[in-house]
Amino acid sequence: MTNAQSPAKEAAPGVMAQAVKEGLFAGILAFGMFLLYVGIETYQNIDNALVWRTRWGLLAIFVAVSAIGRFLVVGFFKPRIDRRKLAKAKAGIPEVSDDKGFFHRNFLKIAMLALVLYPPVVVSLYGVQGSLKFVDNFGIQILIYVMLAWGLNVVVGLAGLLDLGYVAFYAVGAYSYALLSQTFGLSFWVLLPMAGILAAFWGIILGFPVLRLRGDYLAIVTLAFGEIIRLVLMNWTEVTGGTAGISGIAKASIFGIWSFDVGASNNFARSFGLPMSSAYYKIFLFYVILALCLITAYVTIKLRSMPIGRAWEALREDEIACRSLGIDTVKTKLTAFAIGAMFGGFAGSFFAARQGFVSPESFVFLESAVILAIVVLGGMGSLTGIAVAAIVMVGGTELLREMEFLKHVFGEDFTPELYRMLLFGLAMVAVMLFKPRGFVGSRQPTAFLKERKSVSGSFTKEGHG
Amino acid sequence: MSVNVNPAAEPLLKVSGVETYYGSIRALSGVDVHVNQGEIVSLIGANGAGKSTLMMTICGSPQARNGSVVFDGTDITKMPTHLIARRRIAQSPEGRRIFPRMTVYENLQMGAGLDNLKYFDEDVEKIFALFPRLKERQSQRGGTLSGGEQQMLSIGRALMARPKLLLLDEPSLGLAPLIVKQIFEAIRMLNEKEGLTVFLVEQNAFAALKLSHRAYVMVNGKVTMSGTGRELLANPEVRAAYLEGGRH
Ligand SMILES: Nc1ncnc2c1ncn2[C@@H]1O[C@H](COP(=O)(O)OP(=O)(O)OP(=O)(O)O)[C@@H](O)[C@H]1O
Numbered sequence: 001m002t003n004a005q006s007p008a009k010e011a012a013p014g015v016m017a018q019a020v021k022e023g024l025f026a027g028i029l030a031f032g033m034f035l036l037y038v039g040i041e042t043y044q045n046i047d048n049a050l051v052w053r054t055r056w057g058l059l060a061i062f063v064a065v066s067a068i069g070r071f072l073v074v075g076f077f078k079p080r081i082d083r084r085k086l087a088k089a090k091a092g093i094p095e096v097s098d099d100k101g102f103f104h105r106n107f108l109k110i111a112m113l114a115l116v117l118y119p120p121v122v123v124s125l126y127g128v129q130g131s132l133k134f135v136d137n138f139g140i141q142i143l144i145y146v147m148l149a150w151g152l153n154v155v156v157g158l159a160g161l162l163d164l165g166y167v168a169f170y171a172v173g174a175y176s177y178a179l180l181s182q183t184f185g186l187s188f189w190v191l192l193p194m195a196g197i198l199a200a201f202w203g204i205i206l207g208f209p210v211l212r213l214r215g216d217y218l219a220i221v222t223l224a225f226g227e228i229i230r231l232v233l234m235n236w237t238e239v240t241g242g243t244a245g246i247s248g249i250a251k252a253s254i255f256g257i258w259s260f261d262v263g264a265s266n267n268f269a270r271s272f273g274l275p276m277s278s279a280y281y282k283i284f285l286f287y288v289i290l291a292l293c294l295i296t297a298y299v300t301i302k303l304r305s306m307p308i309g310r311a312w313e314a315l316r317e318d319e320i321a322c323r324s325l326g327i328d329t330v331k332t333k334l335t336a337f338a339i340g341a342m343f344g345g346f347a348g349s350f351f352a353a354r355q356g357f358v359s360p361e362s363f364v365f366l367e368s369a370v371i372l373a374i375v376v377l378g379g380m381g382s383l384t385g386i387a388v389a390a391i392v393m394v395g396g397t398e399l400l401r402e403m404e405f406l407k408h409v410f411g412e413d414f415t416p417e418l419y420r421m422l423l424f425g426l427a428m429v430a431v432m433l434f435k436p437r438g439f440v441g442s443r444q445p446t447a448f449l450k451e452r453k454s455v456s457g458s459f460t461k462e463g464h465g
Numbered sequence: 466m467s468v469n470v471n472p473a474a475e476p477l478l479k480v481s482g483v484e485t486y487y488g489s490i491r492a493l494s495g496v497d498v499h500v501n502q503g504e505i506v507s508l509i510g511a512n513g514a515g516k517s518t519l520m521m522t523i524c525g526s527p528q529a530r531n532g533s534v535v536f537d538g539t540d541i542t543k544m545p546t547h548l549i550a551r552r553r554i555a556q557s558p559e560g561r562r563i564f565p566r567m568t569v570y571e572n573l574q575m576g577a578g579l580d581n582l583k584y585f586d587e588d589v590e591k592i593f594a595l596f597p598r599l600k601e602r603q604s605q606r607g608g609t610l611s612g613g614e615q616q617m618l619s620i621g622r623a624l625m626a627r628p629k630l631l632l633l634d635e636p637s638l639g640l641a642p643l644i645v646k647q648i649f650e651a652i653r654m655l656n657e658k659e660g661l662t663v664f665l666v667e668q669n670a671f672a673a674l675k676l677s678h679r680a681y682v683m684v685n686g687k688v689t690m691s692g693t694g695r696e697l698l699a700n701p702e703v704r705a706a707y708l709e710g711g712r713h
């Protein structure tokens with residue numbers, strides 16, 4: 001009776017010993033692995049001769065991180081997760097819903113409030129000019145990716161169509177805005193929907209030939225499609241300006257009332273007697289992209305509970321069953337492509353208005369891969385998860401730029417941005433190890449009989465009985 | 466077990482001389498089958514005889530190369546599958562094919578998509594009355610259901626479409642005898658109370674023949690025998706091939 005009550009405590013010394021052992025082992029492993037890659041560096045000296053030097057400090061950091069990390073995981077995280085699982089199993093309730101905290105329940109409201117207040121807070125902390133970096137690099141940049149990832153989520157996360165060429169629609173949107181505004185002088189607010197429609201049109205064009213494809217075949221064809229669009233943009237020099245791209249793209253205005261052109265008489269800063277700064281434009285753009293993101297989220301959530309959204313999700317699961325339930329799979333796939341592409345087009349025209357410059361450089365395959373990675377990391381289908389993934393991945397890479405102090409650790413010629421992709425990869429591996437279904441891995445059902453219940457992660461594993 | 470079938474009336478489903486190919490392999494060679502309004506008709510036969518192929522051919526995937534499938538007075542032979550389904554032929558296919566990541570409730574919603582959930586609330590109660598297990602499990606994901614529960618869900622989802630004709634491909638596959646009894650009882654009830662027309666493929670020939678008004682025996686892509694359930698149960702050939710030693 002007595003010895004049955006605290007299995008966790010009894011196991012603790014064993015766990016600690018195990019943790020120390022595994023930690024040491026990880027350290028040794030890291031030492032062996034990184035000795036040559038990290039511990040020794042080759043470089044060219046002034047005479048252009050290849051010489052080498054050692055970086056014991058850096059190597060020590062790598063080894064220490066591995067060892068301590070492993071120790072913590074084995075010693076603390078694993079037991080805690082196990083205990084939680086055990087407790088859940090004991091309670092015998094698969095559904096966890098009622099015991100959510102205040103933060104959890106009001107998460108969306110809090111997040112919204114934080115986003116709306118972000119620019120004024122930053123301005124008050126760092127001044128108008130100082131806010132530029134935060135609003136632009138961390139705000140707008142992240143939100144663009146949130147929007148792109150939410151758009152791609154319709155295609156990949158909901159409809160289950162693996163699209164590796166999503167950046168093509170981003171490009172269509174950007175070039176639509178750039179070209180139409182230069183040729184016809186139309187304003188951002190007219191061209192924004194137009195860019196969306198054009199991108200949707202291209203989504204359908206791509207959709208038709210690939211209707212019969214699934215999985216890896218579909219991925220390869222969409223990949224090729226993305227590259228074709230980029231190559232066309234690069235080589236159709238008369239129209240697109242080729243690799244030089246298009247510059248001097250008109251800025252967006254506040255619905256034509258105030259402009260952000262420095263020379264304009266209705267310039268925003270001048271109208272309000274404020275000092276000239278490009279920061280106002282960025283703050284305005286921040287709210288524009290925030291609104292676009294919210295529209296994307298709203299439409300996605302609405303669509304999910306509509307017949308077409310249900311059909312998308314069913315299509316991802318079983319195409320044959322869908323057809324035998326009377327679902328037109330052709331129409332369903334095409335709408336998924338079109339709507340996903342439309343959001344990409346919106347984001348693209350926004351991108352062009354923000355940069356004032358577009359070139360094929362911005363629409364390489366890597367962009368598609370990053371967007372897809374965000375969708376996968378976030379947990380396909382989950383808007384919250386995807387937003388978190390975008391913040392971590394994009395914000396993380398932006399942070400790297402800021403980390404000047406790393407130069408003191410890694411040497412003067414260390415450029416943190418170059419390690420972006422490495423970190424991206426590491427983060428993906430880590431997330432997939434610990435949360436194989438992404439940050440928010442459990443799919444939220446869209447319909448309930450009585451009350452909302454979320455089914456816990458342990459019950460979301462698929463099985464075919 | 467008498468049915469009010471007017472023999473002069475057109476059958477609800479009439480399959481005539483159907484030949485279906487997989488590539489160059491002929492899976493059905495000239496199949497004639499019909500199902501009258503209000504009947505339970507079953508199709509029995511050995512593995513690989515072509516039973517599932519016939520079910521799928523009725524649904525238009527694959528389509529018959531020769532012959533015709535007429536449903537409710539309309540030739541549906543070359544119609545795309547989803548349009549056939551919209552004429553209210555519902556199917557619980559081989560392997561059940563429920564949506565594994567969607568909940569039981571959502572799976573049932575998918576079944577009611579034709580009427581855009583107009584009768585959903587009413588119908589879902591009926592399904593839950595028929596299969597109380599589904600009610601208990603309504604917020605569980607389809608893929609985590611047991612085999613029997615999945616079968617109930619597959620039938621339930623098909624019924625949500627308010628079908629004129631229900632096609633069932635091996636509803637008893639892999640189920641405990643008690644559950645099989647439950648499912649067959651449900652089919653009988655639907656037929657008697659609601660007048661549902663059912664076309665049933667079964668390996669469990671004894672139970673199927675007992676349940677059915679009429680039945681067909683299929684061998685190598687051809688129908689070799691037909692008759693009332695009772696006739697076939699008594700037929701020595703059928704007994705030897707499908708019943709002896711196989712009584713469940
Ligand atoms: N997609 C396919 N491609 C090629 N051949 C197929 C295909 N599906 C079925 N067949 C073949 O067609 C024949 C009939 O198969 P079918 O599935 O209709 O048999 P069945 O009577 O349902 O058998 P079982 O009782 O085992 O389910 C078999 O020889 C099978 O191998």
Ligand SMILES: [Mg+2]
Nearest residue numbers: 516517518559
């Ligand atoms: Mg079969």
